[in-house]
Amino acid sequence: MATMLNVAIEHAQGGFRLAVEFAAEGGVTALFGRSGSGTTTLVNAIAGLLRPQRGSIRFDGETLFDADGGIHLPPQARRFGYVFQEGRLFPHLTVRHNLTYSGLFSGQSVSGSELDRVVGLLGLESLLERRPGALSGGEKQRVAIGRALLARPRLLLLDEPLAALDTRRKSEILRYLELLRDEFAVPMLYVSHAVEEVVRLASNVVLLSDGRVEAAGPTAEIMSKAELRPLTGRYEGGAVIEARVAEQDLRYGMARLEFAGGSLFVADLDALAGEAVRVRIRARDVALALQRPEGTTFRNIIACRVSAIADSPGSMAEVSLDAGGATIVARITRQSREELALQPGLQVYALIKAIALDRHAVGYA
């Protein structure tokens, strides 16, 4: 797919300096970075709410911002949808009027069928006549997503839309986001620092740290790199592999996936045979054995070769494994490492319980 969004900007504000350069294609691109890494400033600049000091922003060949050329398109002319962390619904309007708000300015009002489609998809039927003050956090965020969608955006910007929600609401909205990614095919730029959200939604990741782009590329590649572990998170750390659903065993609720390193069994996966998926395998869910174990409950026993070992602080070591070209990461104790005499090049078996790979670990590519 041709490059769609080109960003190269610099902006300094109160001791913080943002200097980023990246390109995004269609589909979902995640801007992955902890709070304070400059993601919100960056998204505001792309939306046109903030005018960077230097650089340029281009979308689909159109220049939205160019500091040297003195070009700065106002937000209303960019036609980008923006879903904010805190919803930002208009308190004086009902949900219905919030949803159709953009119709006041686009020259054609939001059609009934369009509204019905979004309302149906996001489950807003019973909320239409209410005011935002009477909605829960999750409901507000669903309305905010619907409102942005109904403006028929060329690009949807989402700035940590789940950050203010509890875990249950999070996974609920995440499902809606997956649905609308597949239904509407709107390109999205999704800001988050939750690995689960990124793996499930995004096909590409731009990794931001301290106002700079640390790495960018396909999700599986970026989230698996050992040297990026400090940025992608220690507890959540692990690898992301790309796989395809080979078969569903409905008797046991188990799906068999195929990936470069062989088969992978996953529990309770809502996917059809043939679908492409991304699976996040957390490093702490992976055990290692020198021989293929017999009589074990580990459903996944994958032959691999040790490609690198890194000692983490404390008692841990991280072992990167090569499984037919795909990367798997195991976090083990240094004690085990010494007892098994692990070193690069050694043939080992990675053991992963199927229940460690539930649907929260799987994203649809």
Add this chain to the structure above:
Amino acid sequence: MSAEEWGILSLSLKVALWSVLLSLPLALVVAHLLARHDFPGKSLCDAVIHLPLVLPPVVIGYFLLILLGRRGPVGELLEQWFGIVIAFRWTGAAVACAVMGFPLMVRAIRLSIENIDPKLEAAAQTLGAGRIGVLLTVTLPLALPGILTGVLLSFARSLGEFGATITFVSNIPGETQTLPLAIYALTQVPGGDAAAMRLCVIAVLLSLAALLVSERLVRGATRRLHGHDAQRRN
């Protein structure tokens, strides 16, 4: 109520109403400027707007007379170009009241605009609204309680205006003699006490009614803005 009393009352209401209509558009612009923009001389501008609150009303009335009287620089132009004379007319009383009520109106509206989260206005922009669109669909509706409060405050101020009015347009029965001026005139003549007291009662009733109506309007507007939340809190 006698015909004479009714005349005084209706003149007062007319003057107050026009003073509000006169000052509201300008007050909206000035309040928005002060709340949302920074420009050189902002604090001076703010101070000048507040002058009528702190100056003796007579001083304001005298300035108006010098400026807008038939010989005044602005008054002369108004008469030459548009044939408009406001000195010693009820229109002049409305202007005097508008000036006196202006700071109150600006203050109330400005506060309510400052209370609006600029992030909501930014959200409106991302949904396609330009400057005017944001103003009409987000800023003004959200500022409505403040606008109503400002309108009422300046309306009430106009009903009670005395010093600036009497200095600028004098105390002419049937033309510029509003309620306070009529009461003052009656207390200056022997045997006018009873009539003055009747007008005082009318003034009290009028003020009470205005307060009650405004309370209702502001509460209704606030509830509309915040939906069920406000109802639950009440």
